[in-house]
Amino acid sequence: MAADHGSNGDSGRVSGGSIPGAHGTPAFTLAAPEPSAVPVLIAVPHGGRAYPGQVLERMRHPGYAALRLEDRYADRLGEAVARATGAALLVAQAPRAMIDLNRAVEDVDWDMFAGRGMRSLGSYAPGFRARSGLGLIPRRLPGLGELWKRRHEEADLAARIEQIHSPYHECLSATLLRLRERWGAALLIDLHSMPPLGWRSGQAPPEFVLGDRFGAACHGMLMASCFAFMAEARRLAAHNRPYAGGYVLERHADPAGGIHALQLEIDRTSYLDARMAEPGEGFEPMVQLLSALVRRLAGEVADLGRGGNAAPWAIAAE
Numbered sequence: 001m002a003a004d005h006g007s008n009g010d011s012g013r014v015s016g017g018s019i020p021g022a023h024g025t026p027a028f029t030l031a032a033p034e035p036s037a038v039p040v041l042i043a044v045p046h047g048g049r050a051y052p053g054q055v056l057e058r059m060r061h062p063g064y065a066a067l068r069l070e071d072r073y074a075d076r077l078g079e080a081v082a083r084a085t086g087a088a089l090l091v092a093q094a095p096r097a098m099i100d101l102n103r104a105v106e107d108v109d110w111d112m113f114a115g116r117g118m119r120s121l122g123s124y125a126p127g128f129r130a131r132s133g134l135g136l137i138p139r140r141l142p143g144l145g146e147l148w149k150r151r152h153e154e155a156d157l158a159a160r161i162e163q164i165h166s167p168y169h170e171c172l173s174a175t176l177l178r179l180r181e182r183w184g185a186a187l188l189i190d191l192h193s194m195p196p197l198g199w200r201s202g203q204a205p206p207e208f209v210l211g212d213r214f215g216a217a218c219h220g221m222l223m224a225s226c227f228a229f230m231a232e233a234r235r236l237a238a239h240n241r242p243y244a245g246g247y248v249l250e251r252h253a254d255p256a257g258g259i260h261a262l263q264l265e266i267d268r269t270s271y272l273d274a275r276m277a278e279p280g281e282g283f284e285p286m287v288q289l290l291s292a293l294v295r296r297l298a299g300e301v302a303d304l305g306r307g308g309n310a311a312p313w314a315i316a317a318e
Contacts, residue, residue: 017167019094020159021052027094027164032175037086038298039183039305041175044191045101045168045248047075048092055098058148065147069096069138071193072272073279077287078191084291085298087189088179090172092164096138097147099160101168102190102246103136112139114151136165172252180258184305187222187297188261190248193268195276197242206238207270211245211263217253218260225300226262229293258305 012034017027032041047070056062075091082089092101133140137157140146172188179186199205210226212218223239230237245263253261266286273280 016171017094018163019050019052019098020156020163021054022050025050025093028090028092028168028171030088030090030171030175031082032088032090032178033086036088036179036182038294039179039186039301040085040087040189040294040298041090041172041179041186042078042082042087042189042191042294043090043172043248044071044075044078045092046071046096046192047073047078048095048098050093051095051097055095058150058152059097060147060149061144065141065144066095066097067277068141068144071096071191072268072276073283074191074193074266076279077266077271077283077290080287081290081294084287085294087294087298088175090168090175092168094160094164094168098137099157099164100134100136100138101165102248103134104247104251105136105161105165107135107247108137108157109133109135109139112137112148112152113154113157115154169251172248176252176259180305183302184307185258185260185301186305187218187301188248188252188259189294189297190245190261190263192243192263192265193271194243194265196267196269197238204236205267206236207267208235208237209239209241209243209263209265210237211240211243211249211265212261213245213249213253214240217245217249217255218262219255219304221304222260222297222300223262225296226293229296233289233292235289260301260304 013029013031015026015029019025019027051066059065078089078091081087137152138147176186176188197205208230210223212223227237243263243265249261249263253259268276271280271282271286272278
């Protein structure tokens with residue numbers, strides 16, 4: 001199903017999909033001026049805060065659970081970085097509580113549902129993410145337990161897939177293809193935030209986690225450049241652990257075809273206040289840091305694009 005894009009009046013800005021029960025609220029917005037200024041797309045799949053009343057009514061602890069599920073204000077970080085760099089920006093308006101855009105449609109915990117008729121969508125033996133409570137529709141959170149007062153209806157899941165999940169990923173794919181067509185290569189930065197990480201005794205926890213699915217999603221040169229940048233900025237970053245990248249990278253990354261993708265997780269305490277609820281003193285410095293990183297990577301992706309479709313090892317050897 002193609003994303004149903006409709007202009008909202010701003011040049012290069014469109015909306016797509018719709019949130020069931022939210023009275024015409026789009027599932028996502030895309031800001032991608034043409035011609036593109038850089039070969040980079042920033043995507044924020046977990047920043048949505050447009051909660052329909054029926055979803056909040058079903059949640060056991062809506063305020064607390066929503067805050068824990070969201071990548072709180074990662075969308076605002078993405079907006080500021082996109083303005084500063086010219087990167088394209090795709091932001092989900094639909095909340096993760098409704099459907100997780102970083103999960104495959106098959107990753108369903110059917111015990112959450114009143115019936116078990118949709119065998120074509122899910123499995124009776126769900127994937128490890130669903131078993132952990134964080135499948136296509138999140139079920140539970142550590143320290144909070146079950147998120148929902150009652151079981152879901154299969155029709156609700158089908159509507160969310162059709163109106164949110166499918167058009168979001170179709171839009172993401174189409175945007176990356178347009179960037180690659182113009183530049184010869186494109187980079188997706190899948191932007192997330194994380195709670196502070198516990199770390200080994202005597203070692204400071206990383207502020208960032210860079211995931212590339214253990215080398216499968218992104219050219220090694222780009223990842224090396226990310227870590228060099230973080231080292232120069234004296235910011236601690238980890239590689240693939242505990243976050244290597246999820247369904248977004250699995251579906252959209254194609255380094256051999258010129259489409260590179262990395263998942264960037266940021267410690268929420270670095271840019272939010274002490275309650276991790278509102279932007280804090282670190283917000284503007286974080287925008288400046290990420291903008292500098294995007295500018296650096298944009299130049300390198302453009303260089304890869306000028307190298308044509310040569311295999312990554314051939315480019316690296318030149």
